[in-house]
Amino acid sequence: xxxxxxxxxxxxxxxxxxxxxxxxxxxxxxxxxxxxxxxxxxxxxxxxxxxxxxxxxxxxxxxxxxxxxxxxxxxxxxxxxxxxxxxxxxxxxxxxxxxxxxxxxxxxx
Amino acid sequence: xxxxxxxxxxxxxxxxxxxxxxxxxxxxxxxxxxxxxxxxxxxxxxxxxxxxxxxxxxxxxxxxxxxxxxxxxxxxxxxxxxxxxxxxxxxxxxxxxxxxxxxxxxxxxxxxxxxxxxxxxxxxxxxxxxxxxxxxxxxxxxxxxxxxxxxxxxxxxxxxxxxxxxxxxxxxxxxxxxxxxxxxxxxxxxxxxxxxxxxxxxxxxxxxxxxxxxxxxxxxxxxxxxxxxxxxxxxxxxxxxxxxxxxxxxxxxxxxxxxxxxxxxxxxxxxxxxxxxxxxxx
Numbered sequence: 111x112x113x114x115x116x117x118x119x120x121x122x123x124x125x126x127x128x129x130x131x132x133x134x135x136x137x138x139x140x141x142x143x144x145x146x147x148x149x150x151x152x153x154x155x156x157x158x159x160x161x162x163x164x165x166x167x168x169x170x171x172x173x174x175x176x177x178x179x180x181x182x183x184x185x186x187x188x189x190x191x192x193x194x195x196x197x198x199x200x201x202x203x204x205x206x207x208x209x210x211x212x213x214x215x216x217x218x219x
Numbered sequence: 220x221x222x223x224x225x226x227x228x229x230x231x232x233x234x235x236x237x238x239x240x241x242x243x244x245x246x247x248x249x250x251x252x253x254x255x256x257x258x259x260x261x262x263x264x265x266x267x268x269x270x271x272x273x274x275x276x277x278x279x280x281x282x283x284x285x286x287x288x289x290x291x292x293x294x295x296x297x298x299x300x301x302x303x304x305x306x307x308x309x310x311x312x313x314x315x316x317x318x319x320x321x322x323x324x325x326x327x328x329x330x331x332x333x334x335x336x337x338x339x340x341x342x343x344x345x346x347x348x349x350x351x352x353x354x355x356x357x358x359x360x361x362x363x364x365x366x367x368x369x370x371x372x373x374x375x376x377x378x379x380x381x382x383x384x385x386x387x388x389x390x391x392x393x394x395x396x397x398x399x400x401x402x403x404x405x406x407x408x409x410x411x412x413x414x415x416x417x418x419x420x421x422x423x424x425x426x427x428x429x430x431x432x433x434x435x436x437x438x439x440x441x442x443x444x445x446x447x448x449x450x451x452x453x454x455x456x457x458x459x460x461x462x463x464x465x466x467x468x469x470x471x472x473x474x475x476x477x478x479x480x481x482x483x484x485x486x487x488x489x490x491x492x493x494x495x496x497x498x499x500x501x
Contacts, residue, residue, distance in 0.1 A: 157475070185468050186467075
């Protein structure tokens with residue numbers, strides 16, 4: 111996931127876009143080191159465990175789980191990965207008239 | 220479809236555990252219960268060989284080669300089915316069919332197995348054990364319905380009703396994605412199935428049926444505790460997801476602290492396209 115997420119964030123640089131994580135790790139010190147190693151620059155909520163309050167409220171039982179929201183905050187896609195995630199984001203950018211660079215092909219993970 | 224992916228992953232690395240075959244059977248090699256056990260063991264042995272080879276693989280190529288050695292479930296399914304057909308309605312047939320329901324994903328022998336289970340074993344006292352595994356599969360629906368209708372056990376009926384609701388909901392999600400991506404009609408039909416009036420169901424039809432079925436499970440089977448907890452509690456969680464976390468619904472607010480300890484709010488990102496990624500570094 112990380113390489114594709116990094117490239118998505120880079121591709122959407124300076125566009126009305128945000129990748130927000132909800133992280134379920136409990137050891138935040140270890141996690142911060144790993145994020146440095148993996149160059150994870152986007153923000154995440156610290157949900158601290160798989161049964162954390164955010165994952166529970168969102169009925170998430172599998173990781174990773176992805177939701178894509180449009181600019182109005184409406185849930186538009188659930189679970190897209192790889193190419194499908196790129197397509198989902200691109201279609202919502204198109205809806206608000208924002209041109210984005212084309213996505214490089216990636217395998218559906 | 221997230222549960223689907225996990226289920227498929229688990230399927231690849233674990234073999235299902237079937238109920239023990241009748242161990243008091245005689246040792247005649249033509250004994251069907253023994254023949255079923257023999258196929259089970261053979262399959263398990265092959266899966267173990269695959270797993271050892273996969274773990275020992277050092278290069279991508281070796282990994283691919285190991286993956287190719289994974290035993291083809293349908294080959295074993297066909298052998299099981301032959302035993303079922305020669306010994307209908309026997310404990311050996313039941314064990315063979317249970318094994319197929321737990322280990323196969325698709326293919327003709329899988330479809331036939333579910334059909335025979337619905338016709339001959341809907342009243343079996345252990346049938347509820349194999350239902351959750353079929354959660355997203357369209358082929359599961361007739362079996363769930365047969366169990367709800369024919370099995371006299373209250374708990375088994377409750378689990379079957381919950382499984383049916385979950386099945387309809389997950390298929391609704393899948394069909395919604397198909398509709399969005401303009402998938403071919405036969406692909407949609409295969410996943411959605413038909414309504415009683417013969418029309419192919421839409422995602423909205425499936426969702427509506429799922430909601431009614433969850434509500435039915437809450438109303439009639441509130442006392443049933445399944446392998447994964449109270450049926451009513453789980454049905455309520457699923458209904459909440461359908462009402463508040465469905466495609467087209469405004470995302471619920473998220474508040475909390477970031478990993479760096481700063482307060483963070485989802486509503487601060489209004490006006491932007493947002494990818495929410497539930498993740499863990501494990």
